[in-house]
Amino acid sequence: xxxxxxxxxxxxxxxxxxxxxxxxxxxxxxxxxxxxxxxxxxxxxxxxxxxxxxxxxxxxxxxxxxxxxxxxxxxxxxxxxxxxxxxxxxxxxxxxxxxxxxxxxxxxxxxxxxxxxxxxxxxxxxxxxxxxxxxxxxx
Numbered sequence: 001x002x003x004x005x006x007x008x009x010x011x012x013x014x015x016x017x018x019x020x021x022x023x024x025x026x027x028x029x030x031x032x033x034x035x036x037x038x039x040x041x042x043x044x045x046x047x048x049x050x051x052x053x054x055x056x057x058x059x060x061x062x063x064x065x066x067x068x069x070x071x072x073x074x075x076x077x078x079x080x081x082x083x084x085x086x087x088x089x090x091x092x093x094x095x096x097x098x099x100x101x102x103x104x105x106x107x108x109x110x111x112x113x114x115x116x117x118x119x120x121x122x123x124x125x126x127x128x129x130x131x132x133x134x135x136x137x138x139x
């Protein structure tokens with residue numbers, strides 16, 4: 001009777017060990033997938049927030065709406081930079097020359113910039129335009 005009880009206890013412990021190992025493996029495997037998906041959704045949320053800011057700027061500048069308000073939730077570094085030099089020439093006559101300010105935001109490895117009416121993104125060293133500048137010609 002004693003040997004049966006010991007072997008039964010050892011069997012239960014082996015089954016418990018296999019269950020714990022399999023649950024741990026499943027957790028470790030799915031946790032990294034959840035983290036990747038979460039960072040992708042954060043990046044997309046940042047892109048959408050800056051597109052909203054761009055739309056508000058365009059509608060208040062060109063759309064005739066004198067006052068617009070927007071609320072976005074951002075976590076990270078937020079600053080206004082004065083680094084880009086811009087020179088506009090028309091018919092060989094300089095129309096504008098100076099530095100253009102940009103609205104910058106950085107969260108972890110993602111940096112998004114609203115500059116010259118366009119939204120630019122630097123995601124893990126890969127740079128691309130999220131939204132190109134809108135060019136309006138009034139005659």
